[in-house]
Amino acid sequence: MEGMARTQLSPERRRADRARLVEEVVDVLVIGGGVTGAGAALDAASRGLSVALLEARDWAAGTSSRSSKLIHGGLRYLEQLAFPLVHEALQERARLVQTIAPHLVTPLPFLLPLTAPVWQRAYFGAGIALYDVLGAALTSEREIPTHRHLSRRATLAAFPGLRADVVRGAIRYWDAQVDDARHTLAVVRTAAGYGARVLSSARVVGLLRDGGGDRAPVVGVHAADLTDGSTFTVRARSVVAATGVWSDDIGAMLGDSAPSLRVRASKGVHLVVPRSAVDGGVVGEGRMPPTGLILRTTTSVLFVIPWGEHWIIGTTDTPWKLDRAHPAASSADIAYLLDQVNRVLTRPVTPDQILGVYAGLRPLLAGESDETSRLSREHAVVTPVPGLVLVAGGKYTTYRVMAEDAVDAAAAGLPGVPASRTAHLPLVGARDWALVRDRAAELAAGAGLPEEAVRRLLHRHGDRVSDLLDLVRADPELGRPLAGAPAYLAAEVVHAVTAEGALHLDDVLTRRTRVSIETGHRGVESAPQVAALMAGPLGWDAERTEREVEHYTARVAAERESQRMPDDHTADAARLGAPDVRAAAPETSLLGG
Structure with a gap:
């Protein structure tokens, strides 16, 4: 169990971790402070390994703070027959809601509006029924309700802002919502509670190799401390790179021994509008969560998600090959989202109602198709040279599985390492x-x-x-x-x-x-x-x-x-x-x- 005082990431703690890192050889060094890297640091530290975690900017500064803020199985992946992927994600959803982070991950209902005659209700209904079956691991204590079919009248009562001339009914199902940045931070703090040395504003600038040649083992990294401009070296028995859309940069550092693994970036843009901008309703009786929408588009899906006193409308799914640290939303992205959502609303959302806009980059494993919406959301773990593990792909919901797989690979050469503990390990804030x-x-x-x-x-x-x-x-x-x-x-x-x-x-x-x-x-x-x-x-x-x-x-x-x-x-x-x-x-x- 982590000591609560040890989870505090104070300025003094950062200075102490920085000083100790240059004196130690850690078992596992993780590059990247997004949710997968944070998860790998926690997985390794909770197994009793000595761990360092380096992040170039802030915890969750990249993709992990710019998601749709959903913990979900990926309903649309059922159409791709990706049943194992959906089942795995729904298992992780259950763990997060029940044990790992119940204060940060909460069940949320969604309506899937039906706009065509009977075939849609039968087709989508069968898919959502399967979704419920695949997610049936939830216990009765915090059970997520199963889906329900709603008539047109019940649909409009649940979400009055929908156009009656477009909507013929709906199917209501449940997923879950998360504050992604705060969740990632909780993972980092929990890892620190298990003794991990964690440094943000610490940019990796090179890999430390033991000898020459393409197959020379990786035994650490060279890093720059961006708080003072100094450089330092961290030595490690194994290095895990969980760098998302920056994964190819690690390959470039390896030179001729670069892995065949390739990651492409897909840009997802989200709009934040006040609750008053969309006439959404509540489900059931009493103080139940407001319901969101999931809408089909020609290329992907669009969510309208309750977010406190706001709605999040997203997302786009387009290739991005420009600056990865600060992906930008264009007026075309914003117009696309407004056009899509306004097709089903009685009162259009207007540009002047937009409070916030954010853009994130999904790390997708490159396949034969150039369409990012069709690239795999599965993850890969590879070891291109001894001492270095790369983990890439996946989705936020399955970060813990990705982290476990990466640490399994990193610990393969270390004696007596126990199995992962994180499936039942509460994060900071969750235990009581x-x-x-x-x-x-x-x-x-x-x-x-x-x-x-x-x-x-x-x-x-x-x-x-x-x-x-x-x-x-x-x-x-x-x-x-x-x-x-x-x-x-x-x-x-x-x-x-x-x-x-x-x-x-x-x-x-x-x-x-x-x-x-x-x-x-x-x-x-x-x-x-x-x-x-x-x-x-x-x-x-x-x-x-x-x-x-x-x-x-x-x-x-x-x-x-x-x-x-x-x-x-x-x-x-x-x-x-x-x-x-x-x-x-x-x-x-x-x-x-």
Whole structure:
């Protein structure tokens, strides 16, 4: 079991981990702080192995904070007859909802509207019935309900905003939702609790080889610390690269012994609009979750997903060959999403209602087809040279399986390594969730906070909510809402720095909180206050604090400009007008997280 104090990613913890890494030879070194890399670090550390985890930017800064925020089996993969893939994903969904992260992963109902006569109800109904069967591993305690067929009248009652002249009925089924960035962070913190040395802002710039030749074993990495520009070396008995859309860069570092594995990037764009923009309803009686929509398009599927007081509308599925660190959404992407969703809504969503836009890149294993929507979502684990394991592909939901497979491969040459433990291992915040999840009113009264504020904290921090409440009790000013973002408290900013490894303003506004996509100002109005709160624990002077605000403001301006551009190339050029806040590494590498 992890010690709770050991899971805190404080500035002091980072300095200590950095100092120790250069003195040690770890069993497993993981490159990439997305959900798969974090999962591999946790899998290895919980087996008793010594572990290092290096991330070039922030935890979940890449794909793992820019997903559709769903934990799902992949209903559309049934049409591709990918039954094992769907079954595996649904098993992972059950584990996440029940044991691993019940405070962060919650069941959510969806409507699949039917727009054609009887054949659609029979065809889609058979698929969703199979989906229920494949996901039947859930226990009765937190069972996800089975699907139901709805008449046109029941459909419109459940989701009043649907067009009555288009919709002939619907099938309601259930999946689950996750705050992807906070979940990935919880995986990292849990790994740290098991002793993993974890460093963000640590960019790998080269592989350390034992001797010459194409088959020389990999025995570590050269890295650059982007907090101070220094370089260091980490030695390891095995290296796992979980770098997503940056996987080919590892191959380039190997030279002639590069693996045949190839990963292509598919861009997925999402819009965030206020709840008032779409007339959605609730299902069942009492306080049940609002229902989302899943819509068929010519190339993929489109989701309309409840997200707190907002809706997420997404996603696109198009090839992307430009900047991987900051994929840009163009005006064409936005217009496509609005066009697709407005085909079934009585009241169209308009561009001026959009609060936030984000784009992420899916790492797909390259196949014979050039269409990214048809590339495999299965994952691959390869060992191109001794000492190096590459894991790529897959989907967010199955990160734990990917991590287990990667660590199995990495530990093959190490004696006495036990099997993976992570299938039944709760993350930080989950262990005593059942004891706190219904205590919002009591906890709020004890801390002098509104009940709704504590309810939100519970679903971000789980049983570690006491860490936030202790901050508020020690300094009641930290119980105040953030300027321009009343759904978040000042205490969450301090906690992000002292316990969650945030090093920059963007880390807090984009991933520890979601202010950057949930507010019309995209965090600009909150930035000065948030930077001031971060300055103390991070030791920033006035100049550094102002520079962080300037960087963040420039980033938002560049994103807004990119979203006015007509295509990928012009959008990419506009987005790159704002430099990354992290210092450039002494050597060039594109490895991100």
